[in-house]
Amino acid sequence: MKRIAVLVSGGGTNLQALLDAEQSGVIKSGKIVAVVASKPGVYALERAKNAGVASTVISRKEFDSAEAFNHALCAYMQSMQIDLIVLAGYLSIVGGELLSAYQNRIINIHPSLIPSFCGDGFYGLRVHQAALDYGVKVTGATVHFVNEITDGGKIILQKAVEVQDGDTAETLQKRVMEEAEWKILPQAVELFCSGKLN
Secondary structure: OEEEEEEEEEHHHHHHHHHHHHHHHHOOOOOEEEEEOOOOHHHHHHHHHHEEEEEEOOOOOOOOOOHHHHHHHHHHHHHHOEEEEEOOOOOOOOOOHHHHHOOOOOEEEEEOOOOOOOOOOOOOOHHHHHHHHHOOOOOEEEEEOOOOOOOOEEEEEEEEEOOOOOOOOOHHHHHHHHHHHHHHHHHHHHHHHHOOOO
């Protein structure tokens, strides 16, 4: 059984999708044993508590440098014997020691079809607004490995979602979550945990 940590920054809807997937047997080769939030008071921490999963807050603001922050994250992951780190709507940039220690063991969900609408500054509603502004007819979500380039790691899974007339960034975000993110993120986690990703 692979030990999974989920990093969150907000409401934790992707975390909930993972917890539900574990319950329903979509994720059967891994177990979520830790949730790390980038700030206190986020609803994702409540979801962890409700599921009986250990949680903590490691905030970038509490550290003088990115190095110190990544060291603290890395130390926590090692203390929890984590095999896979999942960034699920996590808004802090990870790097340095954490990336080295967990090379090809950190995955992220991004709300577009990479390489479109990704990289520095593209997160949350900004991604969906950019897709609407550009006028694309199809968007979606991508699960990828995390490396030192923002949204630049190897793609694991993608799923397309149609853009509909009259969509706002909010309606598009909801559809991409429901039709793509909540499906492919658990699938990618299971692929990793069952040893099907190299």
